[in-house]
Amino acid sequence: MDEYEERSPDKSTTGFLEQVSLVADSDEIESGPHYVTLMTVHLAKGLEFNSVFLTGMEEGLFPIGETDFAQDELEEERRLCYVGMTRAKRMLHLTWSASRRLYGHSRWNAPSRFIEEAGLVAKPTSRPISAPGPVAPRASSKTYSVDSSPKASSTVSASPLASPPSPFAVGSRVRHTEFGEGKVIEKSGSGDNLKVMVLFTGGQWKKLLVKYAGLEPL
DSSP: OHHHHHHOSOOSHHHHHHHHHHOOGGGGOOOSTTOOOOOOHHHHTTOOEEEEEEOOOBTBBTTBGGGGTOHHHHHHHHHHHHHHHTTEEEEEEEEOOSEEEETTEEEEOOBOHHHHHTTOOOOSOOSOEEEEOSSOOOOOSSEEEEEOSTTSOOOOOOOOOOOOOOTTOTTOEEEETTTEEEEEEEEEOOGGGOEEEEEETTSOEEEEEHHHHOOEEO
């Protein structure tokens, strides 16, 4: 406001509001081969880059936990994610963190549902895998790299058929009588000693012994 008052002969509040409504932060973005631009997805609307990194692709973060209770908010975040993905002209990278320190507490995170909806499947590995194809390449559980250039092949090599999934496999949906519905984000042990970490709707997570927890697969 001080800068506007110094530069503009119009000192009115209306003049100031008109000015800030016409100038966007994106107008000040410098570009070049040696620049990395950090921005929100909202700010990226209308822009394009050779390479785009979407970080924090985790349930409870993108989409945020509250969207489980409001379908219209979830749809808005899904559209916003689409905007972010389509800013990439050549390479799109999606990353998520299995655990994160937030407000002094550790959180165990499941990959964002938007990753799966984009045709990518999280796998239990931390090694990034780059794969060709404008749509749905193979991916890792940590980093997804998509080559969307016109020269990229759309062929995805076939993988061997996996054994039938466990009803409590990582990523599966479950219901608990007290905590409600949630998603399995980690499991360990087997048989009577099978333990699962479940991220419940609303952001809370619990580590449960399946034998006694009374979990219902969905």
